[in-house]
Amino acid sequence: MAAGAASGGSARSDTYKAARVWLLLPSWLVLICLVLVPIAIMLVYSFLTKEFRGGVIWEFSLAAYDQFFCSRGLFGDEPCTIEWTYISIFWRSIWQAGAATLLSLVIGFPTAYFIATRPERVRPIWVFLITIPYWVNLLIRTVSMKFVLRDQGPLNDFLLATGIVDDPLRIVNTNFAVQLGLFYSYLPFMVLPIYASVERYNFSLSEAAADLYASKWATLRRVLLPAVKPGVIAGCILVFVPSLGSFLAPDLLGGAKNFMIGSLIEEQFKGNAGNWPFGAAASMILLTMVLIILLIFARQQARAQKGAG
Amino acid sequence: MARGKYDIRRYPGFLPMTVLCLTLLYAPLIVVTIYSFNDSSSITNWEGMSTRWYVDVFVGVESDKFKSAAWNSFTIAMIAATVSTTIATLAATGMIRAGRFRLRTLSFGLISLPLMVPEIVTAVATLIFFNSIGFVRGYTTILLAHIAFCIPFAYMPIAARMQGIEDSYEQAALDLYASKFQAFTRILLPLMAPGIISGFLLAFIISLDDFIITNFVKGAGVETLPTAIFGSVKQGIKPNIMAISTMLLAISIVMVTISYLVSKSDNTK
Numbered sequence: 001m002a003a004g005a006a007s008g009g010s011a012r013s014d015t016y017k018a019a020r021v022w023l024l025l026p027s028w029l030v031l032i033c034l035v036l037v038p039i040a041i042m043l044v045y046s047f048l049t050k051e052f053r054g055g056v057i058w059e060f061s062l063a064a065y066d067q068f069f070c071s072r073g074l075f076g077d078e079p080c081t082i083e084w085t086y087i088s089i090f091w092r093s094i095w096q097a098g099a100a101t102l103l104s105l106v107i108g109f110p111t112a113y114f115i116a117t118r119p120e121r122v123r124p125i126w127v128f129l130i131t132i133p134y135w136v137n138l139l140i141r142t143v144s145m146k147f148v149l150r151d152q153g154p155l156n157d158f159l160l161a162t163g164i165v166d167d168p169l170r171i172v173n174t175n176f177a178v179q180l181g182l183f184y185s186y187l188p189f190m191v192l193p194i195y196a197s198v199e200r201y202n203f204s205l206s207e208a209a210a211d212l213y214a215s216k217w218a219t220l221r222r223v224l225l226p227a228v229k230p231g232v233i234a235g236c237i238l239v240f241v242p243s244l245g246s247f248l249a250p251d252l253l254g255g256a257k258n259f260m261i262g263s264l265i266e267e268q269f270k271g272n273a274g275n276w277p278f279g280a281a282a283s284m285i286l287l288t289m290v291l292i293i294l295l296i297f298a299r300q301q302a303r304a305q306k307g308a309g
Numbered sequence: 310m311a312r313g314k315y316d317i318r319r320y321p322g323f324l325p326m327t328v329l330c331l332t333l334l335y336a337p338l339i340v341v342t343i344y345s346f347n348d349s350s351s352i353t354n355w356e357g358m359s360t361r362w363y364v365d366v367f368v369g370v371e372s373d374k375f376k377s378a379a380w381n382s383f384t385i386a387m388i389a390a391t392v393s394t395t396i397a398t399l400a401a402t403g404m405i406r407a408g409r410f411r412l413r414t415l416s417f418g419l420i421s422l423p424l425m426v427p428e429i430v431t432a433v434a435t436l437i438f439f440n441s442i443g444f445v446r447g448y449t450t451i452l453l454a455h456i457a458f459c460i461p462f463a464y465m466p467i468a469a470r471m472q473g474i475e476d477s478y479e480q481a482a483l484d485l486y487a488s489k490f491q492a493f494t495r496i497l498l499p500l501m502a503p504g505i506i507s508g509f510l511l512a513f514i515i516s517l518d519d520f521i522i523t524n525f526v527k528g529a530g531v532e533t534l535p536t537a538i539f540g541s542v543k544q545g546i547k548p549n550i551m552a553i554s555t556m557l558l559a560i561s562i563v564m565v566t567i568s569y570l571v572s573k574s575d576n577t578k
Binding site for chain 1: 335
């Protein structure tokens, strides 16, 4: 089934074969004109010269990429040494997205496993409970998170009132707040694929392991985990990739010190201070990173499928 | 199966983790809902139940801003969801009911493209695109961008539904001398209704929800609810924002629940 889903599902009939082009044309047109072509133009823009009030001058230039990777001293005339400012922002984003992914995995895996081992009748209700918050406006969820975590927020009120802490915890504007925000944004993406693979898992394998005196945890680690690994990897990718380029969680929960790629890009297009070619170049670098991750993932999934079938 | 303590399926600590997970997911939403009924101008102190902030949203100082933003959000979501659902329904028919063909995998890749490209990259690309062709940013640019990224969300439930419907119903109609067009409109589309409705609702929510792309392509003066809320929140969370949030939350939950119930219903039996 997964193989079918990856290519859009199998063709169930050829009833409307004659009209095929007309059926597909609107989607081709819209997506080529409004997604594919814009990305191509963005690539072009990343090689143009910036105009100081936003926008570009149509003159070829490598300045955007040069600014990203090269440090050329105070007057810009020294030979290229590696510029760490932007690489470190990307590095921080990777780190934050990774930490958020780990957090989602640690909480999401037991949840997915728990749901998959409920009676079949009630599983959809549990899945529904996990997915509802995802459909609530992301901005509202992030604002809610900030409201709760605030220095004078309900969480601190509670902790102070019960005497667990003496001074309010300062959570907002830390890395941890951003990770919590990202966790909150994308958790269902972790739970759903893991749930799907645990549901398909053949529990007689675990029973066989138990019969051979494997402890529960050994069974989990050596039998169950290898079997559900594709689901775990899919979940990690689905959380990691959108976290990498996210804007709202780092912007609202992270503050100025916890700048991520999304904010770096956004800044280049705001008002008159921006640098469009640089923003386009940073977007291209992010897009390339994401596509490489997805490509590795797709090949790995294909190999796993070959192995399974 | 149930062997109590020796059940190999059961791991200690997994239930508490699930409870923790659901608490993390729901606590912030519940807290904001409760505080939206707070009768206080400060968001910190609780001063009793009141609906004054809901009234404030409709008649208060900022009400005009929110009303026009809500109108924009609603009309954009309505049009974008309708158009993208139509396009997705046609595309699904072309993908699933029109045999195998060479560009099939490529077509599917194209449809899922908005899901793979990071949202901020789509936002930048769309902004640059409209700028390069000299299109003035405003309501229309938001609408066009929304139509594009809503397509995969509408497509998924529709395609899933179409996969599940045997083509024998249409074949029977064709055997009885129905034209292909009649088979499509009179047989396939009615059978597809649950998939189409849930595709529409998901596209509607996704459009209503969008902040990043809208923020890039909206231009000056045109706001949708998320961009208006974001602008407001930048100066601190205010009680009226919590009232709006609670209302939007309710709308989303109602729509998702309808979508869930509809997609579960089966009218092929």
